[in-house]
Structure formats: structure tokens, C-alpha cells
Amino acid sequence: MTARVIVVTSGKGGVGKTTATANLAAALANMGKKVVAVDGDVGLRNLDVIMGLENRIVYTLIDALDGTCRLNQTFIRDKRIENLFMIPTAQSRTKDAVTAEQMIEVCDELRREFDYVLVDSPAGIEAGFRNSAAGADEALVVTTPEVSAVRDADRIIGLLESMNKSPIRLIVNRIRPHMVKKGDMLGVSDVLDILAIDLIGMVPDDEAVVTSSNKGEPLVLSSAPPAARAFRNIASRIAGSDVPFMNLELPDSGSLFGKIRRAIWGH
Amino acid sequence: MIKLKGMYDSMLRCIISEDMDAVDFVKEFDEVRGKGKRFLPGAKVVLDFGARPLSEELIRDIMSDLVWSSGMYVAAWITYDAATQDLLKRIGLPTSEPAPSARTNERALGGTLLLQRSLRSGQRVEHAGDVIVAGHVNDGAEVLASGHVTVLGRLNGLVHAGNNGDETASVIARSMEALQVRIGTKIGSLDRDERWWGKMVIVRVSEGSVFIDYWPAVKSENRDENAG
Ligand SMILES: Nc1ncnc2c1ncn2[C@@H]1O[C@H](COP(=O)(O)OP(=O)(O)OP(=O)(O)O)[C@@H](O)[C@H]1O
Numbered sequence: 001m002t003a004r005v006i007v008v009t010s011g012k013g014g015v016g017k018t019t020a021t022a023n024l025a026a027a028l029a030n031m032g033k034k035v036v037a038v039d040g041d042v043g044l045r046n047l048d049v050i051m052g053l054e055n056r057i058v059y060t061l062i063d064a065l066d067g068t069c070r071l072n073q074t075f076i077r078d079k080r081i082e083n084l085f086m087i088p089t090a091q092s093r094t095k096d097a098v099t100a101e102q103m104i105e106v107c108d109e110l111r112r113e114f115d116y117v118l119v120d121s122p123a124g125i126e127a128g129f130r131n132s133a134a135g136a137d138e139a140l141v142v143t144t145p146e147v148s149a150v151r152d153a154d155r156i157i158g159l160l161e162s163m164n165k166s167p168i169r170l171i172v173n174r175i176r177p178h179m180v181k182k183g184d185m186l187g188v189s190d191v192l193d194i195l196a197i198d199l200i201g202m203v204p205d206d207e208a209v210v211t212s213s214n215k216g217e218p219l220v221l222s223s224a225p226p227a228a229r230a231f232r233n234i235a236s237r238i239a240g241s242d243v244p245f246m247n248l249e250l251p252d253s254g255s256l257f258g259k260i261r262r263a264i265w266g267h
Numbered sequence: 268m269i270k271l272k273g274m275y276d277s278m279l280r281c282i283i284s285e286d287m288d289a290v291d292f293v294k295e296f297d298e299v300r301g302k303g304k305r306f307l308p309g310a311k312v313v314l315d316f317g318a319r320p321l322s323e324e325l326i327r328d329i330m331s332d333l334v335w336s337s338g339m340y341v342a343a344w345i346t347y348d349a350a351t352q353d354l355l356k357r358i359g360l361p362t363s364e365p366a367p368s369a370r371t372n373e374r375a376l377g378g379t380l381l382l383q384r385s386l387r388s389g390q391r392v393e394h395a396g397d398v399i400v401a402g403h404v405n406d407g408a409e410v411l412a413s414g415h416v417t418v419l420g421r422l423n424g425l426v427h428a429g430n431n432g433d434e435t436a437s438v439i440a441r442s443m444e445a446l447q448v449r450i451g452t453k454i455g456s457l458d459r460d461e462r463w464w465g466k467m468v469i470v471r472v473s474e475g476s477v478f479i480d481y482w483p484a485v486k487s488e489n490r491d492e493n494a495g
């Protein structure tokens with residue numbers, strides 16, 4: 001196997017990187033892929049909590065790097081979804097506990113055993129972002145439609161471009177239907193206009209996201225919530241299917257979606 | 268990949284390609300030193316990193332494995348990453364494109380920087396001469412030029428034309444969407460609800476104030492309206 005290694009990142013913090021990593025990992029595994037989610041956000045451990053695996057941590061990524069254990073001893077297998085694994089990190093270390101070289105080595109080792117390696121990284125404005133992104137081929141940039149988040153996303157896209165990640169694709173998270181396009185909220189087409197990268201998905205603001213991460217239960221296992229469907233669609237697009245976009249932004253959806261299609265499929 | 272190219276005034280430009288992996292630096296430096304054994308010692312070189320950010324550690328490596336060991340003289344360290352420019356300046360290294368000497372007609376060529384890309388937030392271009400951006404200047408990006416600045420895309424970020432104090436410099440933008448434009452020592456500001464917002468405009472200084480006008484001019488009376 002040679003996995004695709006994808007870093008999930010953002011400019012600003014708190015926009016939904018960890019949520020996206022956990023749900024996309026679960027959705028890809030649910031599609032029959034062998035997936036590992038790596039907590040690359042050293043110092044702020046929470047991927048394990050959102051995935052509901054925190055009670056089962058024995059060794060962390062740092063232990064493997066220290067030589068305390070082998071890398072595969074850090075794997076936690078998810079009991080609910082076959083083929084879903086995660087690698088936790090230590091909370092106590094500083095952001096630069098893992099070097100770029102170490103991250104490249106870890107990713108290369110994981111590449112041999114999985115279909116997808118998803119790396120949850122710290123926000124781009126924090127130290128440690130470059131290191132945790134070092135081993136990845138591709139990037140998913142998460143942003144909310146706020147002006148400040150988009151500006152920070154722009155900056156991180158510049159960094160990812162100069163790190164030669166390709167493709168770099170965008171997830172616009174926490175979109176509210178009937179969202180008023182004023183103040184510091186932007187429409188999805190404005191976000192795309194500014195960032196000029198491909199959109200891979202739009203995720204609605206959904207209370208179910210908060211409850212599911214509190215319960216540590218992957219959202220994508222249930223079928224009803226709109227955010228769950230959005231994450232499943234993104235997972236399918238990552239895997240290469242042409243899934244139509246959900247209609248999240250009313251009322252001028254016609255022109256907006258025309259624009260997004262063009263932005264993505266080039267026509 | 269690292270490329271060496273001739274510039275004006277017998278200067279060399281060493282282009283460190285943006286998409287080269289940092290792990291390949293050592294090998295590539297070796298190659299450049301090998302190829303330039305005869306002409307690099309004492310040569311004036313512009314190190315061009317594109318938009319690549321450099322860490323302190325990497326700057327140290329470049330110093331020891333490329334600059335000192337090859338005997339080159341670095342006239343400028345060019346990167347569009349603003350944080351790296353600040354770091355280089357703190358260390359005391361030159362970060363702006365050296366101005367060509369006026370004696371040859373290459374001045375016109377060497378004096379204008381044509382940037383065929385958009386500048387993203389956190390990227391900055393500093394240039395002694397005129398700058399043309401064939402792309403957007405996004406919010407959080409900066410263009411500083413001693414001469415004129417033309418933005419063929421959307422201008423959201425900060426442009427400072429005539430940044431050495433030259434108030435004959437002007438700024439042209441295809442879509443003006445910046446709250447502020449600087450020329451020489453003056454600052455012009457614009458509100459979102461003004462009629463020039465989103466339009467193709469020219470900004471310049473006349474009699475000590477900053478003026479904005481449609482470009483090309485539609486009516487001559489628009490000329491004297493103050494941008495604020
Ligand atoms: N689509 C959504 N709808 C509602 N709430 C959301 C959505 N996405 C994320 N959230 C909530 O936003 C908060 C931040 O999410 P998350 O921890 O995934 O962000 P992050 O980018 O990983 O943050 P950090 O930068 O701190 O690592 C969480 O409480 C999460 O439940």
C-alpha cells in the first residue's frame with residue numbers, strides 16, 4: 001500500500017480542523033479504506049477525545065519517537081469502525097517536540113500500511129505547523145466564512161504552496177443557511193474568489209457536531225445530520241468521486257453553485 | 268532545483284526553486300558550489316527564494332553551506348514571505364532587490380519587477396524600481412516600491428509606491444478594494460461605499476494630497492476629487 005498523506009490545517013485556530021480530521025477519517029474508513037488519523041497538534045491533544053479514544057491511550061507518537069515503543073504500538077484501533085486507527089500525541093510537550101524530519105519518517109512508515117494518513121495539525125499561525133505538515137503530500141485547509149479566518153487561511157495557503165503541497169483544497173466550515181452576507185461574514189463564492197484554490201466541501205453549522213464530539217462518537221456513523229452528510233461527501237471527493245455540492249447557501253444558490261462548479265471542475 | 272542566471276551589472280541571480288524540498292538543499296548547494304568554483308568567489312549574487320519562508324536554522328545552513336563556502340557576495344536575499352524578510356532584516360541582511368546602475372539601457376529592464384503571481388496574506392514584495400503585479404494583492408499582502416505600482420488584479424492589501432519619498436510615483440489597480448494606499452510620505456484612504464471601490468483607478472499625489480481617479484479617466488472633472 002502507498003497511502004495518500006493529507007494534512008488538515010487552517011490559518012486561524014478553532015475553525016474545525018480536529019472535527020474534520022476525525023469525521024473524514026471515520027467516513028473514509030466507513031467506505032472500506034484503511035485509515036489512520038495522526039494527532040500532529042502536539043501540546044493540545046484532542047483528536048483522541050473527539051474520536052472517543054482517549055481512554056485507550058497507552059503509547060503516544062512522542063514515545064515512538066523517543067524509542068520507548070515501536071510506531072505500530074501507538075496505534076489505537078477504533079472498535080466501531082473497521083480499518084480506522086489513530087495515533088495520539090503527548091499533551092505535555094512543546095509545539096516543536098516533533099521535528100520535520102521525524103514527521104516525514106513517521107508518515108513514510110505509515111504510508112506502507114494504510115490507504116489514507118490524515119494529519120491533524122496546529123493552526124498555521126502557531127509554531128509546529130510546518131513540522132506537522134512536513135510529511136504530507138496534500139493539504140485540506142479548513143476555514144469558516146469569516147473575514148479574519150479567510151485572511152489567515154490565505155496566508156497558510158501561501159505557506160503550503162511554498163512547501164509544494166498539492167493539491168491544496170478548501171473546506172468551508174460552519175456555514176449557516178440564510179447567512180446574511182454582511183459584517184465580517186463572507187459568502188462561499190467570495191471566499192473562493194479570495195483564496196483561489198479548489199473547494200472540496202462546505203459543512204453547515206450543525207449542533208450535532210458539538211454533541212457528537214462531546215460524546216466522542218463520529219458524526220458520520222449517523223445518517224441524519226446535515227454536517228454528517230457534508231463530511232461523507234468530502235470523503236467521497238477525496239477518494240475521487242464527483243459528488244454534487246449540497247445546497248447550503250440560499251437564496252442565490254443558482255449563480256453561486258454555478259460559480260463553485262466552475263472553480264472546481266474548470267467549466 | 269537551483270538555477271544561476273546572469274543579471275545586469277555582472278550580477279548573478281541564484282534562483283532556489285520554491286517547490287524544491289528543503290531536504291535537497293545540501294545536495295543542491297554542493298552542485299552549485301561545484302559548478303561555480305571558478306566564477307562564484309567574489310561574485311555579486313542575488314539569492315531568490317520566491318515565496319519560501321526561511322527559518323533561522325535554514326539561513327545558518329545557507330550561510331555556511333553556500334555563501335561562505337563558495338566565496339560569493341550576497342547583494343540581496345529575496346523572499347516574498349514577510350516574516351522571513353523581517354527576520355533577515357533583524358539579522359542585518361539586505362532584503363531588497365539591488366537597484367541597477369543607471370549607466371546602461373538595461374536599467375529599464377532591470378528596474379521593473381513583473382510579478383506573475385498573486386500575493387497572499389503575509390507575503391511582501393520590496394523593490395527599488397517599478398512593480399507590476401500580474402495577479403491580486405490580497406488582504407495582508409504588501410508591495411513596497413520606490414517607483415510606480417500597477418496591480419492587474421484586485422488590490423486588497425497595502426501598496427506603498429515611491430517608498431523612498433518619491434511623490435511622483437502612482438498606483439494603478441484594476442479593482443481598487445483597499446482601505447489605504449501610500450505614496451511617498453502620504454497616505455490616502457478610501458471607504459467601501461465610495462464610487463471608486465471595486466473600480467479601475469489611479470492614485471497619485473498632487474500638490475501635497477493624495478488623489479484618486481478612474482483609470483483611464485472618464486470625465487476630466489473627476490480629477491480633483493480627494494480620496495481623503
Ligand atoms: N460544522 C460545525 N458546526 C458546529 N460546531 C462546529 C462545527 N465544526 C466545528 N465545530 C465546533 O467548533 C469547535 C472547534 O472545533 P475543532 O476543535 O475541530 O477546531 P480546531 O480547528 O481543531 O481547533 P484548534 O485550532 O484549537 O485545534 C468545537 O467545539 C467544535 O465542536
Ligand SMILES: [Mg+2]
Pocket residue numbers: 017018019041046120
Ligand atoms: Mg484541533
